Every structure is written in C-alpha cells, then in structure tokens.
Amino acid sequence: MVQEAQQLSDSELVAAVLRKDRKATAEFLSRFGGAVHAYLVHRLMPRQDLVEDLFQQVFLEAWQGLESFRGRSAVKTWLLGIARHKVQDHYRRRLREVQFDEDAPDPADGEDLMLSLEQDETARGVWQVLASVDEAPRTLLLWRYWEGWSAESMASETGKSVKAVERALARARTQFKQRWYINEQRLGGYRQ
Numbered sequence: 001m002v003q004e005a006q007q008l009s010d011s012e013l014v015a016a017v018l019r020k021d022r023k024a025t026a027e028f029l030s031r032f033g034g035a036v037h038a039y040l041v042h043r044l045m046p047r048q049d050l051v052e053d054l055f056q057q058v059f060l061e062a063w064q065g066l067e068s069f070r071g072r073s074a075v076k077t078w079l080l081g082i083a084r085h086k087v088q089d090h091y092r093r094r095l096r097e098v099q100f101d102e103d104a105p106d107p108a109d110g111e112d113l114m115l116s117l118e119q120d121e122t123a124r125g126v127w128q129v130l131a132s133v134d135e136a137p138r139t140l141l142l143w144r145y146w147e148g149w150s151a152e153s154m155a156s157e158t159g160k161s162v163k164a165v166e167r168a169l170a171r172a173r174t175q176f177k178q179r180w181y182i183n184e185q186r187l188g189g190y191r192q
Contacts, residue, residue, distance in 0.1 A: 010075045018066055029059065032076055036083050043087045043146065046131035046138075054090065058083045091143040094136070095158045129179045137172030144169055 008016060008024070013031070016024030036058055040051045061082050069078060130138055143149050151169060155162040 011071055014066060014069060014071075014075060017063075032079050033059075035076055036079050039080055039083050040087065043083075043142075044090075047135075050090065054083070054086045057086050061086075088147065091139055091147065092157050094139045095143065095154065095160075129176060129183050132179050132183070133172070133176055137168070137175050140165075140169055140172045141176060 008027070010031075013024055013028055017028050033055075037051065037055055040054050040058075041048065044050050044054070058079060062079055065082075069075070073081075130141065133141070140154075143154060144151070149157075151165045152162050154160075155165045158165070
C-alpha cells in the first residue's frame with residue numbers, strides 16, 4: 001500500500017523499490033522527485049524545456065544504479081548528486097558544440113558578472129536578462145558563474161584553449177551587460 005510505503009524509512013523504501021514494488025516506486029518518486037525537479041529548474045534557468053528530459057535521465061540513472069546504493073549518504077543527497085552531474089554533462093555537451101573564435105579581439109570591458117545575486121530584486125533581473133541572452137553565451141555564463149567552473153576547467157572539458165574560453169566569456173559578459181542596460185532602461189530599473 002502507498003500508505004505503508006510512506007511510513008518506510010529511506011533505506012526500507014530503497015529495498016522495496018529493488019523488490020520491484022510498484023507502490024514503493026511511486027512513493028520513491030513522490031518523496032524525492034520534488035527536490036530533484038526544483039534543483040533542475042534552478043540550475044537550468046531559463047531553459048525549462050530541458051528540465052523534464054534531465055529529470056527523467058536522473059531517475060533512469062538512479063533506477064539503474066539503485067542496487068549499488070549503500071546508504072553512505074541520504075537518498076536525496078545521492079539523487080541531487082546525479083542531478084548535478086547531469087547538469088554539468090549538459091553544459092559540457094553544449095559547449096563542445098560552440099564554435100569559439102580564438103582570434104577574436106578581447107572586448108574592451110571585462111566587467112565581472114556577479115551583480116550581487118544576494119539581493120532578490122537584482123537576482124530576478126539577472127535571470128530575466130539571462131533568459132534574453134543567446135544560448136551559447138548563456139551556457140558559458142551559467143557554467144562559469146553558477147556552477148563555479150574556472151576558464152581552465154571549461155577549456156579542459158570542452159577541448160578548447162583557455163584563451164578561446166576567456167574570450168568567449170568576455171563576449172558573453174558584454175552581451176549580458178548590454179541586455180542588462182537595455183532591460184533596465186525599458187523597465188525603468190528593477191527596483192519597484
């Protein structure tokens with residue numbers, strides 16, 4: 001019964017899922033799906049169209065690896081780790097497809113992207129502007145500033161030179177900054 005499954009501990013729930021108990025499987029998804037979905041929504045912003053696909057990938061990988069789960073961490077933590085790797089894999093795939101112009105000049109203004117994300121109003125503005133940035137630069141910005149990867153790590157993961165990644169990041173920051181000022185003028189600022 002689903003009611004019985006709700007009373008199971010996480011380890012008991014995992015054991016029931018491994019026994020192919022359908023109700024336990026539904027409870028597993030119900031218990032942990034919301035956290036995984038929220039994580040993906042937050043990390044893939046504004047690309048909501050990718051959330052469901054990666055959500056399915058996370059749980060497919062979880063079902064395939066559930067037998068090897070030893071309980072050294074909480075089930076939720078384990079699932080969020082899988083989700084984090086899926087998001088990083090997505091960024092790597094996308095950036096491998098991006099054509100970097102290694103001979104392009106550096107933009108004159110290399111202002112830092114961190115626009116005090118601690119403030120809610122500013123954060124909303126950042127996400128609104130990011131949604132308007134082209135996909136390749138947006139992916140670069142998210143991977144660098146949201147995921148915290150260095151240009152060197154990004155270059156290593158994509159097979160591009162560090163210089164090419166740095167230039168692409170500079171152009172992405174410039175595009176973001178231009179869109180920021182356009183939106184700020186159009187909306188009269190983000191402060192309401």
